Amino acid sequence: MAVDSVSGSFSxxxxxxxxxxxxxxxxxxMFSLNDVMxxxxxxxxxxxxxxxxxxxxxxxxxxxxxxxxxxxxxxxVERPGLQLARVVASTAEVFSFYFAVxxxxxxxxxxxxxxxxxxxxxVSPLVLKEPVGWxxxxxxxxxxxGVVIALEPSSEALTLPALISILGSMFFAFxxxxxxxxxxxxxxxxxxxxxxxxxxxxxxxxxxxxxxxKPLDMALLALLGVVAMLAHLLVNRALKLADAATVAPLQYTxxxxxxxxxxxxxxxxxxxxxxxxxxxxxxxxxxxxxREQQLKRQGRLRA
Numbered sequence: 535m536a537v538d539s540v541s542g543s544f545s546x547x548x549x550x551x552x553x554x555x556x557x558x559x560x561x562x563x564m565f566s567l568n569d570v571m572x573x574x575x576x577x578x579x580x581x582x583x584x585x586x587x588x589x590x591x592x593x594x595x596x597x598x599x600x601x602x603x604x605x606x607x608x609x610x611v612e613r614p615g616l617q618l619a620r621v622v623a624s625t626a627e628v629f630s631f632y633f634a635v636x637x638x639x640x641x642x643x644x645x646x647x648x649x650x651x652x653x654x655x656x657v658s659p660l661v662l663k664e665p666v667g668w669x670x671x672x673x674x675x676x677x678x679x680g681v682v683i684a685l686e687p688s689s690e691a692l693t694l695p696a697l698i699s700i701l702g703s704m705f706f707a708f709x710x711x712x713x714x715x716x717x718x719x720x721x722x723x724x725x726x727x728x729x730x731x732x733x734x735x736x737x738x739x740x741x742x743x744x745x746x747x748k749p750l751d752m753a754l755l756a757l758l759g760v761v762a763m764l765a766h767l768l769v770n771r772a773l774k775l776a777d778a779a780t781v782a783p784l785q786y787t788x789x790x791x792x793x794x795x796x797x798x799x800x801x802x803x804x805x806x807x808x809x810x811x812x813x814x815x816x817x818x819x820x821x822x823x824x825r826e827q828q829l830k831r832q833g834r835l836r837a
């Protein structure tokens with residue numbers, strides 16, 4: 535009887551882990567579709583206009599969850615100063631991304647964004663007081679080399695959009711770090727204020743560069759916010775179904791989709807330097823992640 539109970543429990547955990555993997559893969563595909571639609575739309579409409587309508591659509595989708603959790607939680611937040619800084623960073627990150635994809639291939643932009651965990655690991659000793667040993671410092675150094683290779687620093691390749699991509703990925707890294715420090719804040723509250731910040735910035739920008747909306751594009755702009763919100767929900771669900779060590783590395787499938795969609799839809803052939811740099815960034819990020827998971831299992835955070 536005990537053996538059957540253990541076997542049944544193991545089967546349920548295995549099924550949940552498999553479901554988590556599938557849900558995470560679907561979430562990454564949704565994020566990729568969001569990126570493709572964003573790149574398509576900012577070719578016609580201003581970044582402010584796209585961000586404004588995207589934010590309004592996301593707010594409508596989030597409204598029922600906010601109603602269930604209770605409006606009071608939106609304002610009774612921990613560390614308001616850090617919350618405000620996170621909203622500013624998230625708004626800057628969104629604008630940076632959409633500005634970058636106007637001028638750069640999706641794969642290039644995604645490569646820079648996937649370097650964010652490397653930045654987080656590099657500043658954790660200073661900000662989060664988390665010790666980092668020589669193994670992770672070595673991986674961080676390799677990751678930075680990958681960023682430099684992908685950036686291809688030269689007078690021709692070191693462009694303003696490329697620099698904005700790097701800056702945007704640093705804003706994203708700050709969001710990850712601040713998220714660790716705001717564990718007591720519900721996800722819906724964090725998402726709400728991020729949406730509010732982006733909507734306000736879009737509202738300021740959009741009137742100065744407004745393009746009349748076509749009916750189909752209006753639907754796509756609204757769908758942009760819905761797809762992004764669904765992607766976040768899928769990722770959160772995946773993390774509840776399976777361990778982070780199982781599903782988190784699947785975020786790097788974003789790069790695969792960026793290359794595929796960029797090539798098929800926008801005709802962007804990946805550069806050799808981008809492929810080499812992306813490989814180093816992904817390898818570095820995976821090593822850092824699995825090393826941290828190993829240390830957590832051992833009950834300590836040192837290398």
